[in-house]
Amino acid sequence: MAYNVKEVVGRKPARFTEGHRMCAGCGAPPVARHILRALNEDDHAVVANATGCMEVSTFIYPYTAWTDSFIHTAFECAGATLSGVEAAYHSMKKQGKLPEDKNTKFIAFGGDGGTYDIGLQSLSGAMERGHDLTYVCYDNGAYMNTGIQRSSATPKFADTTTSPAGKVIPGKMQSRKDLAKVMAAHHLPYVAQSAGFMNFKDLYEKAEKAIYTEGPTFLNVLSPCPRGWGYATDDLMLINKLAIETCYWPLYEVDHGVYHITYKPAKKLPIEEFLRPQKRFKHMFKEGNEWMIEEFQKEVDSRWQELLDLEEMTNSK
Amino acid sequence: MSIRERLSGNEAAATAMKQINPDVVAAFPITPSTEIPQYFSTFVANGNVDTEFVAVESEHSAMSACIGAEAAGARAMTATSANGLSLMWEMIYIASSLRLPIVLSLVNRAVSGPLNIHCDHSDAMGVRDSGWIMLFSENNQEAYDNLLMAHRIAENENVLLPLMVCQDGFITSHSIENIELEEDDKVKKFVGEYHPNHYLLNDKEPMAIGPLDLQAYLFEHKAQQANAMKAAKDVILQVSKDFESWTGRHYGLFEEYMLDDCDFAIVCMNSTAGTAKAVVNDLRAKGIKAGLLKIRVYRPFPAEEVAEALSNLKAVAVLDRADSLNGMGGALFEDVVSSMYVAGKQVPIVNYVYGIGGRDTTCNDIESVYNDLSEIAQSGKVDNPYRYLGLRKGDM
Numbered sequence: 212m213a214y215n216v217k218e219v220v221g222r223k224p225a226r227f228t229e230g231h232r233m234c235a236g237c238g239a240p241p242v243a244r245h246i247l248r249a250l251n252e253d254d255h256a257v258v259a260n261a262t263g264c265m266e267v268s269t270f271i272y273p274y275t276a277w278t279d280s281f282i283h284t285a286f287e288c289a290g291a292t293l294s295g296v297e298a299a300y301h302s303m304k305k306q307g308k309l310p311e312d313k314n315t316k317f318i319a320f321g322g323d324g325g326t327y328d329i330g331l332q333s334l335s336g337a338m339e340r341g342h343d344l345t346y347v348c349y350d351n352g353a354y355m356n357t358g359i360q361r362s363s364a365t366p367k368f369a370d371t372t373t374s375p376a377g378k379v380i381p382g383k384m385q386s387r388k389d390l391a392k393v394m395a396a397h398h399l400p401y402v403a404q405s406a407g408f409m410n411f412k413d414l415y416e417k418a419e420k421a422i423y424t425e426g427p428t429f430l431n432v433l434s435p436c437p438r439g440w441g442y443a444t445d446d447l448m449l450i451n452k453l454a455i456e457t458c459y460w461p462l463y464e465v466d467h468g469v470y471h472i473t474y475k476p477a478k479k480l481p482i483e484e485f486l487r488p489q490k491r492f493k494h495m496f497k498e499g500n501e502w503m504i505e506e507f508q509k510e511v512d513s514r515w516q517e518l519l520d521l522e523e524m525t526n527s528k
Numbered sequence: 529m530s531i532r533e534r535l536s537g538n539e540a541a542a543t544a545m546k547q548i549n550p551d552v553v554a555a556f557p558i559t560p561s562t563e564i565p566q567y568f569s570t571f572v573a574n575g576n577v578d579t580e581f582v583a584v585e586s587e588h589s590a591m592s593a594c595i596g597a598e599a600a601g602a603r604a605m606t607a608t609s610a611n612g613l614s615l616m617w618e619m620i621y622i623a624s625s626l627r628l629p630i631v632l633s634l635v636n637r638a639v640s641g642p643l644n645i646h647c648d649h650s651d652a653m654g655v656r657d658s659g660w661i662m663l664f665s666e667n668n669q670e671a672y673d674n675l676l677m678a679h680r681i682a683e684n685e686n687v688l689l690p691l692m693v694c695q696d697g698f699i700t701s702h703s704i705e706n707i708e709l710e711e712d713d714k715v716k717k718f719v720g721e722y723h724p725n726h727y728l729l730n731d732k733e734p735m736a737i738g739p740l741d742l743q744a745y746l747f748e749h750k751a752q753q754a755n756a757m758k759a760a761k762d763v764i765l766q767v768s769k770d771f772e773s774w775t776g777r778h779y780g781l782f783e784e785y786m787l788d789d790c791d792f793a794i795v796c797m798n799s800t801a802g803t804a805k806a807v808v809n810d811l812r813a814k815g816i817k818a819g820l821l822k823i824r825v826y827r828p829f830p831a832e833e834v835a836e837a838l839s840n841l842k843a844v845a846v847l848d849r850a851d852s853l854n855g856m857g858g859a860l861f862e863d864v865v866s867s868m869y870v871a872g873k874q875v876p877i878v879n880y881v882y883g884i885g886g887r888d889t890t891c892n893d894i895e896s897v898y899n900d901l902s903e904i905a906q907s908g909k910v911d912n913p914y915r916y917l918g919l920r921k922g923d924m
Contacts, residue, residue, distance in 0.1 A: 255731035257600070272739035280728040283738035284595050284622050291589035294582060295554060295596025295604065300729055302551040302580035303602055313731055333592065336585030 216410035223248045226256070231276035232268040236444025238407060238434035238451065239265050239349045243320060245411045246347055246430070247279070249418035254314045255279065257300075259293035261325030262286040264356040265349065287329040289319040290337035290346060297342045316422050317344035322434075323364035324354040327390050338397045338427040345421045348390065349434035359439040363388040366459075367510065368503050369491045371439070376494040381503065386510060394429040395465045401426075403464035403473075406433035406451045413462050413473055420464070433460045441490020453485040458515040463522070470522040479515075482508045530708040530775065537700035540668040540707055541607065541633045541693070542567035544675035546577055547715040550631075551602035554582035554593035556612060559645045560697040561635035564607035587612035591619035591630075598628040599737050601727030603679065605630070609697055610637035610651045617655065623690045624659030624753060626737055629682030630690040632660075633675065636798065636849075637697040638885045646886020647697040649797070650850040652826075653859045659753050661691040661760050662827040664797040666783075669707050670824075671695040673777060676710065679719050680767045686759040694826075696799040698886065710775060718774060757828045764825055781830035783822040784837060786812060790819030792901035793838065795864055796847035797823045800882070800889055807894040818898050829863050835871035838864070842905035844877045845897050847917070851881045857914045876910045882917035893918050 226247040233240050243265065250256055256279040260266040266283045269276040284292045297317045303309045321330055326348040334346060353371050354360040361374040367386045370376040374383035391404045401424040403417040414432065421428040435442065435450045442450050454460035455474060459482060462474040483504060486492040495503040535543065542564050545553065553572075555565035565581075572581040582597075584590045590606050597604035608616065613634060623630050638644040639651050652662060661681060665671040674693040682691040695701060710718075726735050741749060761781065768779040783801070786808050787793055794804050801822035811818040821837055823830075838844050846865075848858025856862070861879035868875060880897060883889045897917060904910055 255729075255734070257728045259596070267740045270736055270739045272741045272745050275736040275739070277736055278734060280730075280734040281736040282596060282599055282728060284592055284626075285618055288588060288592035288619070291584060291592035292596040294584075294589075295552060295593030295598075296600040296728055297596075298552045298554070298580040298582045298593065299597040299600035299602035299604070302578060302597075303600075303729065305580075306551070306578050308551075308601075309729060310731075315729060315731065332585060333589050336589055339585070340582065 214412045214415055216412070219248055219415060223252060226250065226278045228276045228278060230274070232271070233264060234437060234444070236437035236442070236447050237264070238351065238436065238447055241407050241411070242349050242414065242432050242434055245407070245414050246318065246418040249415050249422055250316060254316050256316045256318055257282065257293070257296050259283070259289045259296065259317070259319040261289035261319070261321035261330055263322035263325050265320055265322065267356060286325050288333045289321045289325060289330060290334035293317050293319045293344050294337040294340060294342045297344050317342070318422065319344065319346045321346070321348055322355070323348060323350045323352060324362045327364045327388050328362050335397065338394065338399055338429065342427055343425055345428045345430065347430045347432060349432050351434045351436040351439060352387070353436070353439050355436045355439045364390065367507060368495055370494060371491070381494055381500065389514070391429070391431045398468065399427050399429060400424050400467055401428040401464065404431045404460070405462055406455060406460055407448065408451050408455055408462065408474070417464060439491065441493070442488050446488060450488065453480065453488070456480045457482050457485040457511065459485050459511055461515060461518055463518060469525045470518065472518060472522050482511050530710060533707050533709050534704050535668055535707050536702055536704050537668040537671050537695045538563035538635065538702065539567060540672040541675060541695070542571070543709060544672045545605055546571045547710070547712050548603070548605070548675070548679065548719055549577045549716070550579055550605045552580050552582060552594070552597035552604045553606060554584050554590045554597065554604065555606045556584050556587045556590045556608070558587065558609050558612040560637055560701045561607045561609040561612070561633065563701070564633055564635070587615040588619060591616040591623060594630045595619060595623050595626065595628055598630050599626065599728050601724055601729045603722045605632070607633035607635065609635045610639050613651045613655060614639055620655050620658045620660065622738070625749070627688040627753070627756070628690060629679065629688055631675070631678045631682060632690065632692040634692045634694045635697045635701045636694050644885040645697070647699050648849045648884050648886065652694050653850040653852070656827060656859055659689060659757065660827060661689055661757070663691065663693050664824055664826055665693060665695040665700070666799060666801045666822060667700055668705050671700065672707060672709070673771065673775070673779065676715060676718065677767050677771050679722070681760065681764050683722060684763045687756050687763050689753070689756050689760060694798065699799045714774070718771070761825070761828050761830065779824060781825045781833055782837070783824060785820035785822065787819040787821055787837060789817060790841065791817040792843040792898065792905045793819035793821055793841055794845050794847055794894070794897060795821045795823065795838070795860065797826065797860065798849070800847060800849065803889060803891060804894050807891050807898065811895070811898055816898070816902070823860065829867070831863070831867035832871060834864060835867040835873050838868065838875055839871070839873040841875050843901040844875050845901050846877060846879050847897070848879060848881050849883045851884065876904050876908060878904060878910050878913050878915060880915050880917040887918050889918055
């Protein structure tokens with residue numbers, strides 16, 4: 212059935228409810244809500260969450276915004292924690308300790324700090340062991356929960372509280388890690404990069420595919436942060452759109468090793484369009500800093516080209 | 529009928545795990561506990577158990593996966609040593625705070641650094657305040673028996689705390705000794721099935737576990753943990769009683785060896801108790817009234833019972849196989865001294881830090897402690913309460 216946002220939202224109740232305490236204009240809640248909507252209504256889910264904004268704002272004792280079962284243990288181990296839950300499921304199901312006819316799906320959410328950095332080992336281990344789970348990174352490009360410190364997902368030149376744009380060093384001097392490719396290198400059955408874009412169609416379809424593909428799957432979802440990025444809260448969807456239309460955040464999937472770019476801008480916008488509305492890149496627009504924008508553009512171009520090449524290569528086999 | 533066998537301590541632990549047949553085992557190799565997951569994965573590979581074995585990429589993930597599995601509604605077990613337990617440290621506290629009765633086999637080894645793979649108790653002492661029940665084992669038999677009793681204790685609804693069974697690295701884990709094993713079906717019956725009240729995989733009652741727990745609640749939750757630890761003492765005694773009526777093997781909070789009528793005694797844990805018993809026998813043959821108190825239950829610490837048991841002695845030596853590097857003595861020493869003081873029992877007490885990094889502790893070493901105790905008993909004075917046993921003096 213073709214995707215229809217009104218139909219999906221109307222038919223499937225939110226499994227991630229209102230009442231949570233995440234910021235207005237944060238990209239993460241609609242991401243979590245929409246991914247959980249991709250679950251079949253009859254299926255139960257166990258959600259694991261790495262410590263981070265999402266966890267501390269959605270499960271403050273004695274309240275929870277999660278209607279499915281939910282577990283949080285620590286910052287760096289959502290992958291390992293959920294792999295234990297999944298192992299228990301298989302063991303107990305095999306032994307007849309759980310109802311035969313009931314399906315449970317396993318979904319982890321971690322920010323980029325808990326996924327790209329401190330949780331990378333735990334994630335890699337869970338993926339390599341082949342647990343039947345979906346790991347979702349909601350990537351807001353810094354340690355936002357502790358107050359906007361740089362992570363390995365932070366884009367080059369971004370001004371963060373541990374890579375401040377100073378008089379000598381103009382923001383973060385390193386490029387961001389390409390985590391979706393790192394995950395693709397695990398030869399997982401399904402890896403995708405997505406964002407809230409055009410009625411969330413891309414995200415919904417990829418979430419459904421990830422959750423219902425057997426084995427370990429990974430979604431990297433752009434999740435803008437109004438405080439860390441410095442945009443007006445009602446510009447969330449605009450920021451997502453600009454990230455995609457400039458090819459800063461390409462939408463693609465790697466389905467059993469085959470790359471598909473799921474959205475190709477008809478006219479690729481210059482990177483300034485994405486950078487300009489965000490305070491974290493403000494210093495790049497000062498006179499004399501044109502080289503920073505040029506360098507940023509070059510990196511976006513080369514990564515986009517690499518993706519086009521991978522798509523061509525893996526589809527021509 | 530018990531089965532007479534010859535097994536190493538690691539084999540004994542793995543055999544207990546096979547008979548318990550947990551739903552999930554998540555473990556990572558580290559000397560000297562490596563053999564436990566190694567033997568266990570063979571049981572899995574040969575279909576002897578129903579367990580899902582998760583060969584994790586670190587001990588941090590081993591404990592994380594055990595937490596996930598136990599919260600999911602499964603019985604989860606693991607094994608580790610030294611730095612492995614150090615890497616788990618964050619998750620060790622989380623396991624107990626989430627009230628998950630995970631069972632861990634700890635094969636005691638020195639925590640780095642520098643690197644040393646041999647026995648001491650610095651790993652266990654690093655988690656003594658983490659809210660885990662801690663049982664110590666003199667030999668392979670006790671390691672086996674403690675594991676068979678572990679789930680009945682940990683899963684008791686008045687307890688719901690994780691539990692670790694300790695045994696000495698190499699000294700016990702790699703020595704082959706006689707052992708009495710129980711039959712599989714009888715173990716299964718004794719251990720029983722695990723039916724948690726709340727668990728993640730119950731789709732009829734979804735649950736959330738591991739919240740942000742702020743000022744209004746954390747204090748009460750911690751007090752509940754503390755109460756559960758206090759309640760564990762009676763549960764341990766009850767389970768041990770049931771175990772005795774099944775196997776004939778007696779276990780209490782600690783073992784009193786020739787303690788009734790003795791003048792002075794050593795307090796220690798794990799394999800050193802075996803050495804001390806041999807020395808006590810020799811001294812008794814010479815008419816010297818030496819005794820021994822071997823701690824089995826270290827957490828919860830049986831403070832009142834220990835104080836009572838030592839109250840009529842003329843001198844006590846507490847042997848710590850881990851130095852607390854605090855300028856005042858080892859952890860077991862502090863616990864015993866506090867117990868005595870609070871109970872109002874005035875007995876001269878001396879501490880010996882010994883056996884660090886696998887340093888051999890011989891009968892002669894233990895005898896020298898009893899000789900010191902004899903002098904202390906006569907003088908009633910302890911000049912230096914914080915001493916070393918078996919330290920090469922020239923290097924200091």
